[in-house]
Amino acid sequence: MKALQQYRHNEPLEEDELAFLQNKLQKESAQFYKIVRILLIFCFACPFLIAWFRAMSGVEDPFSYTYYFGGVLFLMTFSGSIVYAAYYNTLRRVRRDIKKGTKTIERVHITRKQYMPQNNTYYIYLSSPVKLSIEVSVDDYRNMAEGDELNIEYTTYSRFYLGYF
Secondary structure, eight states: OOOOOOEEEEEEOOHHHHHHHHHHHHHHHHHHHHHHHHHHHHHHHHHHHHHHHHHHTTOSSTTOHHHHHHHHHHHHHHHHHHHHHHHHHTHHHHHHHHHHTEEEEEEEEEEEEEEETTTTEEEEEESOSSOOEEEEOHHHHHHOOTTOEEEEEEETTTOOEEEEO
């Protein structure tokens, strides 16, 4: 089998694609900040609850400022690093796509076709490292064969699939 050559290039996002990304950013940002607020409450409430359990156990000085603020600091550091990693891998990439306004067009080859009788859908598997398979229409499924070339579009940084042609 001959080696498949990868071909990619960037193009500007169309208006509907940019609107899709802005809508996605708005929804995911609202969800992200809701989770941050919940974690912040947890960071302050959990050490307080632990102090109450310590008080019920008869520990001397259960409401120590050192234990309370040490627990808050530990939980804020731990949850803050997780929140930062989540932001870095999701929202930051979407913001970057919106700022740059580009999408990637990649030429791929069809490696396999598969029909899913459970939900009556048609899939083709691709040679792309970004998108392994896509759902296609019945007509496209019948007209395409293994080894055929096809172009897929996805956002450059967040890698959201936009379509094929």
